[in-house]
Amino acid sequence: MPEYLLLVDDLKHWKSDYPEYPVVAVNDYLTGDDWLKKRNLRVINLCRNLSYQSLGYYASMLAEARGHRVQPSVSTLQDLTRKALYGPVVDDLDATVNKVLAQQSGNEDAAKLSIMLHFGSCENEAFKPLARKLYEAFRAPLIQVEFKRGGRWRIHSLKLANISDLTTDQLAFFFKTLEKRSNTHWKPSANAKTARYDLAILHNPEDKLPPSDDKALQLFIRAAAKLDINAELIVPKDFGRLLEYDALFIRETTSLNHHTYRFARKAANEGLVVIDDPDSIRRCVNKIFLSELLAANKVPTPASVIVSKGGLERAEEKLGFPMVLKVPDGSFSRGMFKVKDRAEMQSGAATLFKHSELILAQAYTYTEFDWRIGVLNGEALYACRYYMSRGHWQIINHGGGKIKQGKWDTLPMDEVPKQVLDIAMKAAGLIGNGLYGVDLKQTDKGVVVIEVNDNPSIETTVEDKVIGKELYHKVMAEFLRRLDLKQNPGTRKSGS
Numbered sequence: 001m002p003e004y005l006l007l008v009d010d011l012k013h014w015k016s017d018y019p020e021y022p023v024v025a026v027n028d029y030l031t032g033d034d035w036l037k038k039r040n041l042r043v044i045n046l047c048r049n050l051s052y053q054s055l056g057y058y059a060s061m062l063a064e065a066r067g068h069r070v071q072p073s074v075s076t077l078q079d080l081t082r083k084a085l086y087g088p089v090v091d092d093l094d095a096t097v098n099k100v101l102a103q104q105s106g107n108e109d110a111a112k113l114s115i116m117l118h119f120g121s122c123e124n125e126a127f128k129p130l131a132r133k134l135y136e137a138f139r140a141p142l143i144q145v146e147f148k149r150g151g152r153w154r155i156h157s158l159k160l161a162n163i164s165d166l167t168t169d170q171l172a173f174f175f176k177t178l179e180k181r182s183n184t185h186w187k188p189s190a191n192a193k194t195a196r197y198d199l200a201i202l203h204n205p206e207d208k209l210p211p212s213d214d215k216a217l218q219l220f221i222r223a224a225a226k227l228d229i230n231a232e233l234i235v236p237k238d239f240g241r242l243l244e245y246d247a248l249f250i251r252e253t254t255s256l257n258h259h260t261y262r263f264a265r266k267a268a269n270e271g272l273v274v275i276d277d278p279d280s281i282r283r284c285v286n287k288i289f290l291s292e293l294l295a296a297n298k299v300p301t302p303a304s305v306i307v308s309k310g311g312l313e314r315a316e317e318k319l320g321f322p323m324v325l326k327v328p329d330g331s332f333s334r335g336m337f338k339v340k341d342r343a344e345m346q347s348g349a350a351t352l353f354k355h356s357e358l359i360l361a362q363a364y365t366y367t368e369f370d371w372r373i374g375v376l377n378g379e380a381l382y383a384c385r386y387y388m389s390r391g392h393w394q395i396i397n398h399g400g401g402k403i404k405q406g407k408w409d410t411l412p413m414d415e416v417p418k419q420v421l422d423i424a425m426k427a428a429g430l431i432g433n434g435l436y437g438v439d440l441k442q443t444d445k446g447v448v449v450i451e452v453n454d455n456p457s458i459e460t461t462v463e464d465k466v467i468g469k470e471l472y473h474k475v476m477a478e479f480l481r482r483l484d485l486k487q488n489p490g491t492r493k494s495g496s
Helices: 026-031 033-037 055-065 074-079 083-091 094-102 125-137 168-182 214-226 236-244 259-269 278-285 287-296 312-319 342-352 418-431 469-487
Strands: 003-008 023-025 041-045 069-071 112-118 142-150 152-160 197-202 229-234 247-250 273-275 304-308 323-326 336-339 358-363 369-376 379-387 408-411 435-443 446-454
Touching (some): 026 055, 055 069, 074 083, 112 168, 125 236, 197 236, 214 469, 229 469, 247 259, 247 469, 259 278, 278 446, 312 323, 312 342, 369 418, 369 469, 379 418, 379 469
Parallel strands (some): 003 041, 247 273
Antiparallel strands (some): 112 142, 142 152, 304 358, 369 435, 435 446
């Protein structure tokens, strides 16, 4: 678990009746050489003066340079200096502000109102949705929010606050929230082992087709622990806690207009190691982009046509029947129609055009199974053959209200046809260096790529059938390699 540190201007500001937390004077933190050696430190900057070029400002700046997690960050300090910078964020919260304040009795005649946010929490539970959104945008220990009403309630100002500004009740709530946010004991025992890094594994218990089953998630956690990484499962509501970690591993079905992409984007922007990164998600989830990318780089794919409304005849002329119509961002065999004639084509296209202005038409290519090659940072991890669901043309059949899947088998890499492996690796390389699952069909005319998936399935007894726990170790070892490289850019440590 990480080590926490509180910074204050002067130790005398930490009163004798305050809890016995690890507190350091800001000047000692700035000038002490020992702090450079700390690699897993969480810094809470409680200096009263956080203005530009003050000691408090330099403390946040040097904390970032030293690789420490700090609140507030320099970017937050800058963002909250002028309303011109934070204004666009609060403008987007107008609806939430008015919904919350409309539910508060006693404010009917008020023209202004002020609340204090403690690490994104508030003593008044009614403000919880607003507090959470503000904390996602501006991670700071204490923020005072002032509302004003001129017909409608609006956020008038945001201001960084200090514990010296708090009432007795607010101070008690602050310490309670601080203890909860730290998620650890402030004084670990002398022999307690501290992990070098913290990894968040995003999953969703409500996901009907999760990329990893519960047992696989636990195997990732155990593999991480052996590499000195503390891995924890998080869920979508934990977005506000994301920056408590050094890395993010997404084990939930991804989409662009979705919290998974927001998690990836936030993690990447804040310098976390993230798999899969937002660029990979963006490139993989849209089948039209992917089709064009593969074609432009001479990776073989089924004959494809991009179709707009009114362009179905072109697809019919170029592809003939049967063909497959796909919505650009479908997943797990959803958002697709196999059509055998013009009537079915028009019906299927009408359904898909409700969701997208463009759809992808591809020549139907029958095979008994699809290859799936799992790739991480240019290395093939596993090779599976997923067979079509019985009596259906896809691996997964969503018809009849029940999800039915075909059989599968997993092969050692030396039993995978060279052409399948070579084409899979080329396709994955066009996306990036993340974790991908390349789906291919092997036909009499050669091998074609159907799609490249970010966030591919890794489940127990399936993808891990051949190499077992080594699969989970390889993924976690890649996180360790990237984390070490981030801490020491001049090294090329393998992490294995």
